[in-house]
Amino acid sequence: MMETKPSEKSECMDEFQLKKEANGKDSKKNGVRWGPNHAGAKELKDLYSGGKRVQELISVSVTTTLCIYIGFKLVHNFSADYWLSSVLAALGGILLADFFSGLVHWAADSYGSVTLPIFGAAFIRPFREHHIDPTAITRHDFIETNGDNFMLPLPYLAYQAYKLTTYSPDEVRQIYSFECFMFLLALFVMATNQIHKWSHTYFGLPKWITVLQDAHIILPRKHHRIHHVAPHETYFCITTGWLNYPMEKFHFWTCVERAIEVVTGIKPRVDDLAWGKKSN
Ligand SMILES: [Zn+2]
Ligand SMILES: [Zn+2]
Numbered sequence: 001m002m003e004t005k006p007s008e009k010s011e012c013m014d015e016f017q018l019k020k021e022a023n024g025k026d027s028k029k030n031g032v033r034w035g036p037n038h039a040g041a042k043e044l045k046d047l048y049s050g051g052k053r054v055q056e057l058i059s060v061s062v063t064t065t066l067c068i069y070i071g072f073k074l075v076h077n078f079s080a081d082y083w084l085s086s087v088l089a090a091l092g093g094i095l096l097a098d099f100f101s102g103l104v105h106w107a108a109d110s111y112g113s114v115t116l117p118i119f120g121a122a123f124i125r126p127f128r129e130h131h132i133d134p135t136a137i138t139r140h141d142f143i144e145t146n147g148d149n150f151m152l153p154l155p156y157l158a159y160q161a162y163k164l165t166t167y168s169p170d171e172v173r174q175i176y177s178f179e180c181f182m183f184l185l186a187l188f189v190m191a192t193n194q195i196h197k198w199s200h201t202y203f204g205l206p207k208w209i210t211v212l213q214d215a216h217i218i219l220p221r222k223h224h225r226i227h228h229v230a231p232h233e234t235y236f237c238i239t240t241g242w243l244n245y246p247m248e249k250f251h252f253w254t255c256v257e258r259a260i261e262v263v264t265g266i267k268p269r270v271d272d273l274a275w276g277k278k279s280n
Contacts, residue, residue, distance in 0.1 A: 038132045052122050056147020063150040066157040073164040077172050085177040093184030101192045102237035110268035128275045137197045149193045153186035188239050196238045199224040
């Protein structure tokens with residue numbers, strides 16, 4: 001995948017800033033202090049609640065159990081007759097997961113506010129925190145990093161488990177490729193924020209992860225840095241990042257934002273910019 005950058009957004013963080021941020025220290029960019037001591041970052045960190053933690057714990061444990069069960073069922077029902085359609089379906093699932101990662105990331109970055117009842121503090125807050133303290137994610141444990149992404153595919157996985165349990169072998173054969181597609185879609189949606197966390201981790205990553213990043217099988221570190229240039233308006237896909245270049249080429253996000261502004265009058269990223277400007 002090509003690593004190009006639109007010319008008007010040319011500034012990336014340099015290695016010095018990245019290392020400072022990776023060590024949990026602040027860095028200064030465009031006269032603004034970014035990092036864990038940014039006034040907005042501290043306020044957003046404090047909004048992580050006990051109730052939110054419980055929701056994340058339930059999501060991770062239920063979804064993991066369902067995935068182990070479904071994985072076992074799919075392996076048990078596998079037949080060499082439909083290996084090609086299963087592999088193609090699985091690849092389609094990975095591609096769609098990348099698109100969904102961009103869609104959710106773009107929507108949460110660009111619209112809504114932390115002050116929205118329940119939803120704002122629970123689901124918008126992590127996106128605002130991530131822009132003003134990008135390496136906070138590297139200090140989050142497995143549950144905080146992955147809780148929300150594990151919740152998203154849960155309803156379909158429950159339905160899938162039901163189908164694979166109650167359908168006859170003939171009926172399972174008919175839906176097998178589609179269920180492979182949905183299963184890989186679910187797995188990559190679940191893995192998205194872990195992959196995103198790795199793209200911000202500059203020290204101590206296992207070799208196999210950096211090999212996958214360098215081969216652009218998962219989101220590479222340099223590739224994701226393009227998104228972290230204020231005002232954070234491009235390269236929203238964070239699973240594999242395969243769709244970022246073509247979507248930027250076709251101005252996909254800009255076109256959707258303009259259409260929304262024409263119809264509703266709502267400008268993108270107003271709340272995100274306000275958090276970025278917070279000071280003590
Ligand atoms: Zn973002
Ligand atoms: Zn990021």
